[in-house]
Amino acid sequence: SLLAPEGYVAGDLEPTFQHCCQLGSVVAAQDRKCDEATSGTPVQGIPAEQQSVCLSTMQLCCVLSVRDIQCKEGKQAAERGLGCQSTKFEDSKYCCEACKLGMISGSMAMGCEFQEFSLGEMWDETYQTCCTSISSSTPPVTAPISPNTSFTTPASNKPQKTPQSNENICDLLKGELCAHICVPTGTSSYRCDCEPGFSLMADGKTCQQVKFQNRCESNNPCQQRCTDTGIAIECSCLTGFQLAADNKSCSDLDECALGLHDCGQDQTCQNEVGTFTCQDIPRPTQPPQRQTTQPDYDREPEDEHVNNNTISSRYQEDQCPFGYIFNSRTQLCQDVDECEADLHVCSTGEVCVNMPGGYRCSRAQPTTTSQPVRCQPGFQYSDVYHRCIDIDECSEQESPCDSNQVCENTMGSYLCQCKSGFQLDSITQACIDINECQVDLHNCLPSQRCDNTIGSFQCVRYTSCGTGYTLNAQTGLCEDNDECALHMCDHLGPGYKCRNTLGFFRCDKINTPGPSSTTETSTPCDSCSLSTPSITFRCPRGYYANAQRRCIDINECEKSGACKPNQVCINIPGGYICSNKMNCEPGFRLNEETNRCMDIDECVEQPGLCDHNCHNSWGSYRCTCRSGYTLYQDNRTCADINECEMFKDRRLCIGYCVNQPGSYSCQCPQGYRLGIDGASCQDIDECTSQNVCTGRNEVCLNMRGAYRCVSTACPPDYIKDSQHANRCKRITMSCREDDKECLQKPLTYTFHFITLVSNLTRSSGPLDLFMMRGPMWSSTNVQFDLRLDKVHTPPSVQAASLQSFRLEEADHNVANIRLLQPLIGPQDIYLQLFMKFFYNGIYGGTTISNIAIFVSQYEF
Template sequence: MRPRSIKPMRSGDPRQKYMILTVSILTLCLTSPGHAQQQCTNGFDLDRSSGQCLDVDECRTIPDACRGDMMCVNQNGGYLCIPRTNPVYRGPYSNPYSGAYPPPPAPVPAPNYPTITRTVICRFGYQMDEGNQCVDVDECATDSHQCNPTQICINTEGGYTCSCTDGYWLLEGQCLDIDECRYGYCQQLCANVPGSYSCTCNPGFTLNEDGRSCQDVNECMTENPCVQSCINTFGSFICRCDPGYELEDDGVRCSDMDECSFSEFLCQHECVNQPGTYYCSCPPGYILLDDNRSCQDINECEHQNHTCTLQQTCYNLQGGFKCIDPLRCEEPYLQISDNRCMCPAENPGCRDQPFTILYRDMDVVSGRSVPADIFQMQATTRYPGAYYIFQIKSGNEGREFYMRQTGPISATLVMTRPIKGPRDIQLDLEMITVNTVINFRGSSVIRLRIYVSQHPF
């Protein structure tokens, strides 16, 4: 028959009474004919050098043999888990065998049958009944417990528990009031009282039937304090205004919003405020686009909505138009096309004059960002040995422009200063041709008429 294993007491339960496990284990030695070998029982290991059974220190070999507030005490052949504050335990388990094991030689067994000796001792909290069985002792019924008058004795298997009534907990043998507010018994506001607590809710909430949780109050349905729109929130509400209105300082009433005052970029030209809304308007010569903020030029020349005569040419501008009279070349120039005048080389009066004058028209918006390339000029023919010089011959008294040569035969007119309109500017852009091979120098002019619009769009 194998001896019973030793089971440590459960730990971590503050209501468990001190319990001490006492186990008596005897060593069994078996002998076979012609060969003797000693075997050790549970709790002992064979020392091969001495041939003796030595006690195993379970408190060191078993990880976490005792848990919680219990401490491990090694015994001969086993171990105990006892409370660290156990007033009963005074020292190690009394055993006649203090170190080496086994005890003195076992009696000679009968042939073929080993002799086994077992001592049965009941654990603390149990007692032997008439059938030699260990049964639980009801300490609460026998009044053998140590609970104080403020506690309730509850019998358990092998012991008893000292408990407290609802609203109290056991601490160092005393029933102390539980502060339910500290442990979050209430969802919002909590007031602790001895053995109990009371829950209340913040404004905007009502207490549920469970007496602990709070439910939001929908103010928009019960009272609707807002003038226009009410939005319920968790514990409160928010008033909202219709588009075109803004909430006043009282958070309830709404007043018209002057959208035009918020930004000058709301409309491209002019913003007109109205109660609850606004609209954009455009100056004469423009129409409002589908985005309801941008203005687009009306091409009066294309739609025949102009006042030019049949002899004049209608030239569309941003926000208007120009009626351009037919070209008339001044002496000694001759007209060779609708926009070109030429000075014949054989005419002595053309000696110091540009060979040709080409008339061109263009428009720019008022206040255009600078610098800006607005016009390009280049030679139509390149002769061997010739090079070209580009310059502004006249019309640039305000120094709003300059010529930047971009290649051997080309240059670009650059606007260097923003120009406010409406304004008409005429520039003579000169291209000078120099040929050192044939000792030639001549020039041509583009007479550029620039119409600056009144508006920046």
């Protein structure tokens, strides 16, 4: 028994909660089931009025303790690098996943605290604990790291979160720490290396390709083409050749033998070294005569699909081969259909089969009175070849696949394959766009942003390098422009020298004199001066002297009219430059200071430009839509996708599909509830509710989407059979021999009820509905008779008839009622099955089975 703590005071609930909670935790630690431990055993010392409170507290604390124990097992599985599916309990699995998320975030130094997002109380703590244990052991990178630099992880003060001694952090977070190679340097430390031909970048993780000498130029082992990938030398061959087994030399590819040629049916393929030629088959110069044209009874054409009976080479009107005629519109030689033009010499009993440039006579199939040949789905009968041939749905049907798919014909059918850049959605079975940027399938440089597009992606540079710099596409770095190499100071004359600086340049005057003094007071300055009665300070042209006797550059561009209206004024030391204004393309704007075209960020300058999402690109912008929407023809507006209409052939919902902005929802008719999958409809069993059918002798019968209150009341002169609830028997079973009316009255009535969904079909044939078995004695025979009593159905639904059913004798005195055709609901059908008994040929009585069939309104 359970004991209360000493010093317990009745009426004080806090000690009750504390003690009972401890008892529940003990039950969990003993690996006992919480329900068994709190199944009603009273806790000694607890007042009777608080027993229920104590047991509930024990139950709650026991469950919480069990969850905590299971969560710890999940964390330990994650820290040991085990799969989360290996855990036995659901809480263990979720905590394992949360811990792995935390370890990944910690290794990426992305922070372990959420501002608003929450995984849940238990999983937030697990995530932060695992994240902190990893992030605290990964030092931040503040300077370029050499390829030999190691990440040293200090030992954690929590032993249970440290990897096992036989594991390392590279295996624990495989593919998450380094771009190429992760090299463990201890139990909890690592460093990143790169493949040959690549070098480690400043972040200590990313690898970039290094410049290397093309080894194909110095030592080319290949016979034809050589490619140095930076890692290895790869040999390849020219068109028409194939790489030999030594992976160096090339051998001729026989296109004719491998069927890689495109010669027509009236041509033969002739292989040549590195290529092939198509040679026309010689044609007779005279029409075929009867004595020289033998009907071909046995050989069938090699290609069943005879089409494109034209010769693509250009001919003059009098140059077409025999069997062809010149088409003045297409300027091509077109095949003459001798069969249609009645130019053949086939006899009676033969069929003329047109061929490119000629024809052949084939023996006609004998006519019979048998039924036409029926082919399997995907095939059609050919009157020419007298057999079933495949239907090419891709060429004969207009758009059998949607716009994101390509059609691939197969024998007897066809396949819709997703185009490049799309993948199949397992739920809607539609081809949806692959976000290459999100799943890291792009090849954008570190200095570029990956923008997803429909079926592809594009790489956009993050920001401009700025004036005086140019992006190096290989390194991804902005490099300084050497303007001096463009002789930017030559217009100032030989007295100036160009000096390149980061992002700009300077034109320095060679031996530029400082302010000079002279006693001549009558000589004027070139531009301006500061003078006294005896001394004059003069500056070079383009400068002026300030009060401190220093030469200051004059900004000529501040004066109006320095350059022409279509020019831009650029000030330089001691002068200025007039440069013609740039004509910027749409999407760019002229920067007056630098005379360069700068990209316009339309998304920032024109709010609301796109209906949903606006993505700026170089010289333009792109609009995208949220999930469930598609971009309209104006490339700006987003139109809702009506999933219910677009995917109606895929039956998104079992019940009703209701389109919603950006999505859809499923609803069920009355009598059903929506399943947990959000798509199926589950029947509501109304009969489980109390007092549904309150009439005397009424029984509640549940059916799909509805219910019926059916009566088993006995007719007059009949009473309930105590042995069978659904049977009524005659009050008096005996009759006088001359009382024919009494003898004809049924001995018993039985009641049977069957529920069906609407339009129920079976591919294997009729559906067995009901079986009745009579006495098995050999001296007894039973005559069965099926009758239709009545049918209740709305006017819009076709009512069932007796022809919808068939009565079959399955065995001696055994009858079976079978459904021959689907029944459309809703409708109630009442059948009566009569059984007449004969004992040694003498009539012994009749029983009637009342069979009620209730067909629901829906097919589910």
